[in-house]
């Protein structure tokens with residue numbers, strides 16, 4: 001007789017009466033062997049069931065389920081007395097997530113095989129997300145998107161799931177190809193979705209594809225010989241889709257663009273960042289070789305307002321500038337957080353004595369060494385006015401010696 005499991009026949013059943021056979025410490029956990037294989041152990045690329053053991057005097061959380069030599073083991077954080085009777089409540093949010101993610105994985109891999117030549121590699125299915133490696137040369141995002149659309153179409157068709165036990169030697173080549181099956185003997189379980197796909201599989205699945213609800217690829221890592229695809233289903237997929245779309249909606253009025261133009265808008269942002277870097281480089285050359293300076297008393301002062309510069313840019317600039325005789329340099333970069341750097345040469349007092357009071361009067365903070373002071377301001381209404389006030393205060397202070 002071939003073995004079958006309740007989580008194959010009735011994956012939505014969530015309460016079982018069980019008895020504890022043994023309990024052994026295992027690292028930080030306890031391995032609780034139970035008398036009946038009602039929880040699905042980790043295996044075949046799918047995570048194990050989670051849940052709650054309700055005993056007469058306590059409730060013990062089940063953080064995982066594993067199999068050891070054919071026995072089902074609940075993994076807990078607390079010890080459980082051998083011989084105890086208990087109710088096992090399966091964590092159905094986690095279970096339903098695995099059913100959806102695992103069935104979606106079957107449909108996605110089968111869809112990708114129709115799009116192009118791919119082989120399934122690594123799989124990991126949890127209650128939260130699915131991860132699959134598709135092996136094939138230079139798999140493109142466009143091909144993955146076509147596979148994704150096919151899965152979405154199959155969900156709308158609400159194809160029924162069928163499973164049956166088939167002797168290994170009667171499996172078709174296509175079904176046999178799925179990992180590990182050829183090494184087994186006797187009968188294996190074959191999971192089919194309508195006529196679309198049949199795969200040998202011991203995992204938990206939805207009863208029909210409509211239950212998956214929604215399928216969305218959320219990340220692709222490309223390698224020359226494979227791609228690792230991460231995906232979400234149902235409420236996690238819908239939640240992420242809404243979040244991403246709403247980020248766009250919230251910007252749409254202040255930064256007018258059509259949603260269809262999102263790609264070009266991101267391209268433009270990338271181009272602007274590159275251009276800013278080039279511009280900073282050009283500016284850096286000019287400032288370090290011929291910075292515009294003014295005489296204040298017997299001091300030569302460079303005071304510059306530099307939108308688009310970042311704190312690292314300011315530090316690099318000051319490091320590269322040539323300091324000769326009595327000099328003071330004030331560089332100010334406005335932004336969400338505005339930054340300034342103040343450096344002196346050959347002046348009687350320390351840098352902070354000139355600048356710190358002015359920074360603090362304007363709501364900023366900072367510190368530094370004898371020669372260099374750096375300061376920052378959170379959310380300035382009018383950074384240009386703040387820079388002007390600090391520069392004027394500095395001129396006054398330098399004039400007084």
Ligand SMILES: [Zn+2]
Pocket residue numbers: 102106199200201202203
């Ligand atoms: Zn499977």
